[in-house]
Amino acid sequence: MKCFICQGGNLFKFMDFGDQPPTDAFLRKDDLEKPEAFYPLALYFCENCSLVQIGHIVSPMLIFQDRDYVYTTSTNNSSKINFKNLVEKLVERFKLTSEDFAIDVGSNDGTLLSYYLPYGIKILGVDPSSATKFAIARNIPTVVDFFGEKIAADVLKKYGKAKVITATNVFAHVSELHSFVRGVADLLQDDGVFVSESGYLLDLIERLGYDAVYHEHLRFYSLKPLERLFNKFGLEIFDAERIPTHNGSIRVYAAKIGAYPKNKSVEELMALETKFGLYKKETFIHFAEDAKKHGVEFKTLLTDIKKAGKTIVGIGAPAKANTLLHFCKIDSKIIDCILEKSDLKIGLFTPETHIPILSEEILFKEQPDYAIMFSWNLADELIPKLKNSGYNGKFIIPFPKVKII
Numbered sequence: 001m002k003c004f005i006c007q008g009g010n011l012f013k014f015m016d017f018g019d020q021p022p023t024d025a026f027l028r029k030d031d032l033e034k035p036e037a038f039y040p041l042a043l044y045f046c047e048n049c050s051l052v053q054i055g056h057i058v059s060p061m062l063i064f065q066d067r068d069y070v071y072t073t074s075t076n077n078s079s080k081i082n083f084k085n086l087v088e089k090l091v092e093r094f095k096l097t098s099e100d101f102a103i104d105v106g107s108n109d110g111t112l113l114s115y116y117l118p119y120g121i122k123i124l125g126v127d128p129s130s131a132t133k134f135a136i137a138r139n140i141p142t143v144v145d146f147f148g149e150k151i152a153a154d155v156l157k158k159y160g161k162a163k164v165i166t167a168t169n170v171f172a173h174v175s176e177l178h179s180f181v182r183g184v185a186d187l188l189q190d191d192g193v194f195v196s197e198s199g200y201l202l203d204l205i206e207r208l209g210y211d212a213v214y215h216e217h218l219r220f221y222s223l224k225p226l227e228r229l230f231n232k233f234g235l236e237i238f239d240a241e242r243i244p245t246h247n248g249s250i251r252v253y254a255a256k257i258g259a260y261p262k263n264k265s266v267e268e269l270m271a272l273e274t275k276f277g278l279y280k281k282e283t284f285i286h287f288a289e290d291a292k293k294h295g296v297e298f299k300t301l302l303t304d305i306k307k308a309g310k311t312i313v314g315i316g317a318p319a320k321a322n323t324l325l326h327f328c329k330i331d332s333k334i335i336d337c338i339l340e341k342s343d344l345k346i347g348l349f350t351p352e353t354h355i356p357i358l359s360e361e362i363l364f365k366e367q368p369d370y371a372i373m374f375s376w377n378l379a380d381e382l383i384p385k386l387k388n389s390g391y392n393g394k395f396i397i398p399f400p401k402v403k404i405i
């Protein structure tokens, strides 16, 4: 096993989740009796370059292509707002015109790219998942494949170089990382910009959000190892900002070395990372200890509620819910069902724990006593809505501290 960035072998395992199915592998009713595939899941810290990564790569074909990929961007309102703001910002800051070409890697159903359309900017999506069928249906040009050097060469030949390449919530998922960054470097114009958004290690540690750990998330980035990665391919980070998406992410702007002046945000964030201990393994040992305590506390709370004869449902079935259920060993004996708005998931069951996913309507009709907010990052937005729609029970928010409101 080697580090994804520096290729060194000095990896320190600080947290082991045991074997777990891919967290997006929701099951149909007729799959329930069939054996499920489990894969090891553990977190490692590279003592050479400070990258945090998982140790076992599940074949990306298995995660993104061999089954219906149930996540579509357009079902997530806060993602839509984030993408719209990002595109508007890019157009303004880099003065994009109809002469420019923008690529989105991990383009999913084409939501992000659609915001370029009013400006007449040429667009192209690259994504291997079945969510691309929604993009193609609305005429957003899309290459259905994994981005890397080879696809970059094809795109270069057919469309030319790009002014902007975005990769939101995908840059930490790619297994062929060096091929990916080389592809980006090959495709960028001299003043081209690569913008990535990924879960930020600092937020993960600060919020104890270990439910973000699953097979699709191969790496949890901080700026220092990322800068090292970009430098290898003649790129550098010239700006970075923390954004609230997915429990705390980092938006990183990279370009050819010297193409843009370095914003002071880069140095400031690296100083914050040092101060926070992101380059020391002790930080991660403490994180694992705290996560263990949190898991016990959460499970005990739910068990006590159940013993008192009360009903518990889950709200929302994001991928991260499955890591939390797995880690705390919570199954359908404790949680009756998980309620969803998205038609793509209703009728399915959670992998491993086999909790049925039903329509959100049940929350208002049956008024269960407690509802767990699995999308806890959206709790402030969702709870008032659910109350207004008529739910009178209590909410359990699992992170950063277990809380009932």
Ligand SMILES: [Zn+2]
Pocket (backbone or CB within 6 Å): 003, 004, 005, 006, 007, 008, 046, 047, 048, 049, 050, 051
């Ligand atoms: Zn490394």
